[in-house]
Amino acid sequence: xxxxxxxxxxxxxxxxxxxxxxxxxxxQDDTVADIAAFSQFLLKKQQSNAISALGFWCRKANILAMxxxxxxxxxxxxxxxxxxxxxxxxxxxxxxxxxxxxxxxNCNIVRISDRSGxxxxxxxxxxxxxxxxxxxxxxxxLCAIVSYPSNSQVITEHFSEHxxxxxxxxxxxxxxxxxxxxxxxxxxCFPDRYSLAVIRLSTNLDVDLxxxxxxxxxxxxxxxxxxxxxxxxxxxxxxxxxQLFWQALRLALSKDESQFSQTAKANRLYHLQxxxxxxxxxxxxxxxxxxxxxxxxxxxxxxxxxxxxxDGLILSYxxxxxxxxxxxxxxxxxxxxxxxxxxxxxxxxxxxxxxxGQALTFDHYWDGVDLLEELSC
Numbered sequence: 001x002x003x004x005x006x007x008x009x010x011x012x013x014x015x016x017x018x019x020x021x022x023x024x025x026x027x028q029d030d031t032v033a034d035i036a037a038f039s040q041f042l043l044k045k046q047q048s049n050a051i052s053a054l055g056f057w058c059r060k061a062n063i064l065a066m067x068x069x070x071x072x073x074x075x076x077x078x079x080x081x082x083x084x085x086x087x088x089x090x091x092x093x094x095x096x097x098x099x100x101x102x103x104x105x106n107c108n109i110v111r112i113s114d115r116s117g118x119x120x121x122x123x124x125x126x127x128x129x130x131x132x133x134x135x136x137x138x139x140x141x142l143c144a145i146v147s148y149p150s151n152s153q154v155i156t157e158h159f160s161e162h163x164x165x166x167x168x169x170x171x172x173x174x175x176x177x178x179x180x181x182x183x184x185x186x187x188x189c190f191p192d193r194y195s196l197a198v199i200r201l202s203t204n205l206d207v208d209l210x211x212x213x214x215x216x217x218x219x220x221x222x223x224x225x226x227x228x229x230x231x232x233x234x235x236x237x238x239x240x241x242x243q244l245f246w247q248a249l250r251l252a253l254s255k256d257e258s259q260f261s262q263t264a265k266a267n268r269l270y271h272l273q274x275x276x277x278x279x280x281x282x283x284x285x286x287x288x289x290x291x292x293x294x295x296x297x298x299x300x301x302x303x304x305x306x307x308x309x310x311d312g313l314i315l316s317y318x319x320x321x322x323x324x325x326x327x328x329x330x331x332x333x334x335x336x337x338x339x340x341x342x343x344x345x346x347x348x349x350x351x352x353x354x355x356x357g358q359a360l361t362f363d364h365y366w367d368g369v370d371l372l373e374e375l376s377c
Contacts (some may be wrong), residue, residue, distance in 0.1 A: 032063050
């Protein structure tokens with residue numbers, strides 16, 4: 001699909017450029033079957049929670065539900081060649097848009113950051129293993145994965161010139177830099193976003209359930225995913241119940257195998273110092289634990305979270321009213337203990353509101369963008 005390209009900085013991790021070819025139409029039976037088989041393969045491997053979540057997401061039942069949604073769109077053709085530029089700090093997120101693009105019949109070139117984490121390479125290894133077991137899989141003609149340094153501008157220019165669409169997962173600065181290097185006609189970008197949780201605990205019975213659900217959103221990707229909650233806003237919750245929550249969270253995280261790394265733990269105080277300087281936060285109290293760091297605030301504005309770097313730092317604030325400043329950077333508000341009417345009060349402040357524990361659950365409608373619609377024409 002794209003001309004052969006050789007560069008000393010370019011590493012080809014999966015696939016072959018010469019084999020890339022889009023399909024005639026989206027959601028073809030062979031693509032659906034092969035991705036469903038890949039789903040079962042991932043679930044059997046049980047490599048990590050994030051990779052298992054990806055396998056569960058691309059199971060056949062969910063693919064058919066997405067196909068039903070797609071059939072309601074006035075689209076019928078793949079875009080052609082899609083060039084994906086992935087983030088370094090969220091190891092598996094790019095694979096969701098890749099699978100959606102393949103379902104839409106596109107062939108794909110995926111650029112992996114040279115700073116990617118271990119799970120990125122585990123996932124590529126699993127894809128290569130799956131394709132070695134299924135040498136005639138249609139996925140062979142729909143995907144090639146490469147890696148090169150971000151300063152290799154000529155490679156980005158080459159793939160951008162030959163693609164029909166580009167997807168960039170990255171921060172505002174990275175997106176601006178790539179756009180300056182090489183502009184494209186059709187593009188979807190996922191820029192800097194931040195998220196938070198609003199929690200109301202009414203009884204002791206709420207505590208363990210809230211902790212379990214919060215960990216699902218908090219503990220993955222070193223709290224650096226755009227939908228990971230970086231603050232808890234307490235609404236109509238006694239200080240006693242809040243204290244029970246923090247105690248239960250410490251206990252649960254201490255037993256969790258996927259704990260924050262030693263580097264992340266060392267970074268927390270530095271991140272807090274950066275927040276104090278950049279966001280001008282007013283601190284009432286700080287609790288430092290091995291499992292996380294809690295910082296109780298006297299005032300709170302969502303834009304403070306724009307400078308929050310994750311790694312287990314949790315901002316805490318007593319919310320008096322269900323009112324937050326509207327900002328296009330606030331992606332997800334995860335809710336616990338709120339009724340539908342109360343959640344609706346918060347809905348205007350963020351791109352989405354969702355139940356606590358579901359913040360990292362991917363959907364084809366992401367960050368206000370229907371990817372099935374964008375990936376076809």
